[in-house]
Amino acid sequence: MEELGYYSDQARSDVRVDTAIAAAEYEQRAVNSHHAATLVAIHSVLDEARYCPEVFVGNHASRFSREDVEFAERAAIADLAVRLALSENTVRSHESQAVTMIGRTPITWQKFRWGDVSPANARIVAEVAASLPEDSSMFAEFDTVVADRACQLAPARFRAFARKLREQIVADTAAERHESEASLRRVIFEPDLDGMAWISAYLPAEVATAAMTLVDAEALRLWAVPGETRTMPQLRADVFGDMITGAGGGSVAVRVGVLIPMLTLLGQSEAPASLEGYGPIDAETARKLAGDATSIYRILTDPVTGAILDIDQPTKHIPEGLRRMRQLIDQTCTFPGCGKRAMNCDLDHTIDRQFGGQTTLMNLSHLCRKHHRDKHMTKWMLTQDDTGRIEWTSPTGYVTAPDPPPF
Numbered sequence: 001m002e003e004l005g006y007y008s009d010q011a012r013s014d015v016r017v018d019t020a021i022a023a024a025e026y027e028q029r030a031v032n033s034h035h036a037a038t039l040v041a042i043h044s045v046l047d048e049a050r051y052c053p054e055v056f057v058g059n060h061a062s063r064f065s066r067e068d069v070e071f072a073e074r075a076a077i078a079d080l081a082v083r084l085a086l087s088e089n090t091v092r093s094h095e096s097q098a099v100t101m102i103g104r105t106p107i108t109w110q111k112f113r114w115g116d117v118s119p120a121n122a123r124i125v126a127e128v129a130a131s132l133p134e135d136s137s138m139f140a141e142f143d144t145v146v147a148d149r150a151c152q153l154a155p156a157r158f159r160a161f162a163r164k165l166r167e168q169i170v171a172d173t174a175a176e177r178h179e180s181e182a183s184l185r186r187v188i189f190e191p192d193l194d195g196m197a198w199i200s201a202y203l204p205a206e207v208a209t210a211a212m213t214l215v216d217a218e219a220l221r222l223w224a225v226p227g228e229t230r231t232m233p234q235l236r237a238d239v240f241g242d243m244i245t246g247a248g249g250g251s252v253a254v255r256v257g258v259l260i261p262m263l264t265l266l267g268q269s270e271a272p273a274s275l276e277g278y279g280p281i282d283a284e285t286a287r288k289l290a291g292d293a294t295s296i297y298r299i300l301t302d303p304v305t306g307a308i309l310d311i312d313q314p315t316k317h318i319p320e321g322l323r324r325m326r327q328l329i330d331q332t333c334t335f336p337g338c339g340k341r342a343m344n345c346d347l348d349h350t351i352d353r354q355f356g357g358q359t360t361l362m363n364l365s366h367l368c369r370k371h372h373r374d375k376h377m378t379k380w381m382l383t384q385d386d387t388g389r390i391e392w393t394s395p396t397g398y399v400t401a402p403d404p405p406p407f
């Protein structure tokens with residue numbers, strides 16, 4: 001009897017495996033198809049914002065200008081971002097993915113809608129299709145070949161295939177491609193762990209090469225100095241840092257803000273401090289920075305919630321001091337999800353002075369140029385209570401707070 005039970009159970013295990021595999025396939029297709037549907041829904045909201053801007057910017061004109069439409073679109077993107085807990089960039093790229101696929105790769109798009117293409121592969125299709133020159137015959141050629149492979153290959157293999165296909169289709173346009181890429185040059189700052197951070201720059205090859213040659217030459221010169229113990233990579237990093245900050249030459253005055261717990265400052269605790277625009281740094285480094293500080297403000301915070309309880313203002317009615325304090329409190333633009341550093345933002349009166357708003361800490365907040373304009377031009381609304389706490393209400397009524405501060 002026991003043996004029979006064993007065999008019959010084994011027989012059923014085959015069925016269970018088959019069932020589970022079928023379930024995985026079914027659910028995966030559902031996820032694929034739902035992802036495509038999400039992109040469509042996002043596209044619909046933004047289309048609506050463009051055709052009926054009054055939902056997002058208020059009914060202040062009988063004819064909407066092009067600028068109104070842009071503000072409505074931006075307000076709608078921000079609205080979706082807070083509701084879906086996505087970054088504005090993600091919302092934007094979801095929409096452009098839908099637009100690109102519908103317009104340039106309709107066959108692959110349809111397969112994505114049916115659930116045959118994974119979100120990862122669909123993203124690759126959109127990326128590569130977006131990089132094709134404006135030429136409908138190229139779009140068609142790409143779409144026809146890529147559609148089937150998008151259903152079969154795993155993302156890494158598929159990406160390689162799609163890129164190779166693109167290179168075959170786009171021949172002899174290297175110069176134009178370089179020109180359009182060159183317009184995307186930029187510097188990227190990324191905080192890393194253990195008090196370190198990355199600065200990288202996307203540059204035309206000749207500029208990057210010239211810069212590295214300069215760094216190399218100076219590093220090599222220092223390396224040859226008797227007694228120098230640093231390695232070449234360390235020397236390159238130090239030379240690069242010195243050049244950017246003008247250290248040694250001392251051409252630019254740079255100011256960084258540090259938030260230090262009082263006990264850490266007094267050396268009675270090793271609780272980490274927070275470097276403005278970066279995040280937590282170790283107590284020792286913070287104390288060293290504070291030693292060089294030219295001004296110190298005392299900010300008393302609630303140890304549990306991090307809410308600001310009191311601020312010791314060293315000098316009254318000096319906007320510079322206020323500006324500095326608010327900068328330390330906000331750290332970044334106060335719009336939810338925006339990481340623009342406060343020092344590069346506008347300091348905005350929450351209630352405008354012309355409506356009786358005062359120049360106090362509790363009526364000021366940092367807004368990057370983009371979100372500052374959004375606050376004035378769209379139905380996004382910022383309110384601040386008498387502790388200075390900020391709340392945002394989206395044009396469609398979603399209420400949210402700024403991202404929590406790091407302290």
Ligand SMILES: [Zn+2]
Pocket residue numbers: 333334335338339340367368369370371372
């Ligand atoms: Zn912002």
